[in-house]
Amino acid sequence: MEKGILFVVSAPAGCGKDTILNELFKRTDKAGYAVSATTRAPREGEINGVHYHFLTREDFSEKIKNGEVLEYTEYCGNFYGTLKKSVDELILSGKDAVLKIEVEGAMNIKKMFPEACLVFILPPSLEILEKRLRGRGTETEEKICERTLQAKNELDYAKNYDYLVVNDDLNDAVEDVLAVFRAEKLRRERCIGLIEKVCGDLN
Amino acid sequence: MEKGILFVVSAPAGCGKDTILNELFKRTDKAGYAVSATTRAPREGEINGVHYHFLTREDFSEKIKNGEVLEYTEYCGNFYGTLKKSVDELILSGKDAVLKIEVEGAMNIKKMFPEACLVFILPPSLEILEKRLRGRGTETEEKICERTLQAKNELDYAKNYDYLVVNDDLNDAVEDVLAVFRAEKLRRERCIGLIEKVCGDLN
Numbered sequence: 206m207e208k209g210i211l212f213v214v215s216a217p218a219g220c221g222k223d224t225i226l227n228e229l230f231k232r233t234d235k236a237g238y239a240v241s242a243t244t245r246a247p248r249e250g251e252i253n254g255v256h257y258h259f260l261t262r263e264d265f266s267e268k269i270k271n272g273e274v275l276e277y278t279e280y281c282g283n284f285y286g287t288l289k290k291s292v293d294e295l296i297l298s299g300k301d302a303v304l305k306i307e308v309e310g311a312m313n314i315k316k317m318f319p320e321a322c323l324v325f326i327l328p329p330s331l332e333i334l335e336k337r338l339r340g341r342g343t344e345t346e347e348k349i350c351e352r353t354l355q356a357k358n359e360l361d362y363a364k365n366y367d368y369l370v371v372n373d374d375l376n377d378a379v380e381d382v383l384a385v386f387r388a389e390k391l392r393r394e395r396c397i398g399l400i401e402k403v404c405g406d407l408n
Numbered sequence: 409m410e411k412g413i414l415f416v417v418s419a420p421a422g423c424g425k426d427t428i429l430n431e432l433f434k435r436t437d438k439a440g441y442a443v444s445a446t447t448r449a450p451r452e453g454e455i456n457g458v459h460y461h462f463l464t465r466e467d468f469s470e471k472i473k474n475g476e477v478l479e480y481t482e483y484c485g486n487f488y489g490t491l492k493k494s495v496d497e498l499i500l501s502g503k504d505a506v507l508k509i510e511v512e513g514a515m516n517i518k519k520m521f522p523e524a525c526l527v528f529i530l531p532p533s534l535e536i537l538e539k540r541l542r543g544r545g546t547e548t549e550e551k552i553c554e555r556t557l558q559a560k561n562e563l564d565y566a567k568n569y570d571y572l573v574v575n576d577d578l579n580d581a582v583e584d585v586l587a588v589f590r591a592e593k594l595r596r597e598r599c600i601g602l603i604e605k606v607c608g609d610l611n
Binding site: 371 | 584588
């Protein structure tokens with residue numbers, strides 16, 4: 206069984222990251238999200254290890270201390286995060302694991318998972334991003350300026366990513382990310398063992 | 409206008425390289441072969457610079473000496489080859505240039521064109537390659553052994569290529585190469601200027 210790849214996907218807010226990934230998962234069954242961990246109580250019907258890994262607060266804190274948590278956040282008094290183990294399980298099953306995560310978290314993951322492949326999604330321009338945010342009509346002018354500035358700061362990190370995808374046309378962007386997922390597997394560094402395998406008994 | 413990429417594609421004989429590329433060109437108009445140069449006389453209807461660059465033997469030899477020829481071969485007393493200029497013209501027009509070339513030629517091109525991207529097509533196994541060659545029924549047993557051995561030697565070079573594509577299923581192999589062509593353009597090293605462009609006036 207060929208191992209999957211951990212893909213880390215980042216984008217400034219408003220760049221359509223979620224839309225791209227939702228569409229991508231419709232077009233491929235070779236990639237998925239790793240099961241998240243949380244300290245909140247399971248809701249009815251939720252199965253441990255399927256919907257979430259349900260942990261006590263002590264367990265979660267212990268795992269953070271031991272470097273077993275790739276990224277986490279606290280929300281409404283509960284921890285939510287991704288266990289290194291969950292990603293390992295997914296990629297060992299041959300699937301690619303996708304992590305949506307902000308730029309600083311992505312840099313940390315690259316340290317813990319040097320073989321991770323980092324994909325950054327960019328808006329066609331900050332001007333267009335600003336227009337898109339304004340077009341929603343849901344945010345104050347101040348908030349829009351703040352988010353555009355934040356996007357600009359996040360774009361500083363893009364140079365540390367392996368691939369840059371511009372979300373101008375949604376379909377193009379989805380096909381771009383799919384091509385990245387497909388091609389990355391074929392990179393020499395990732396499949397050098399293939400040559401020996403092909404030579405087989407004649408080696 | 410974004411510059412195209414020079415893709416060098418190599419494969420041992422019998423791996424389906426031509427079939428893959430012919431099929432690929434049906435599915436994309438973003439890549440093409442560079443116009444070849446030759447010392448043979450133009451045939452009726454052939455246009456200089458379109459079908460071939462027609463050169464005198466002296467011109468061709470001069471260009472070889474000056475390092476202006478990426479690769480060439482002599483056949484029936486005439487030179488056939490690829491001028492560096494032809495590749496430059498194609499990639500400057502925004503198209504990707506594809507060069508089919510054997511392994512040692514590919515290593516030379518990487519030296520002259522460090523930004524070239526090298527793709528190696530492998531058979532599923534040497535055993536299967538041998539069977540395919542035998543299945544054609546056109547070659548002697550001795551010739552088949554010779555070609556399999558040559559394939560094995562060529563596979564030694566695969567580790568110097570950027571991408572390895574196995575031609576097990578033709579459609580998969582074509583989609584793999586298409587994904588490589590698409591994803592390679594998105595690699596950070598190739599589009600680092602994009603970040604500045606996106607920031608635009610807000611930079």
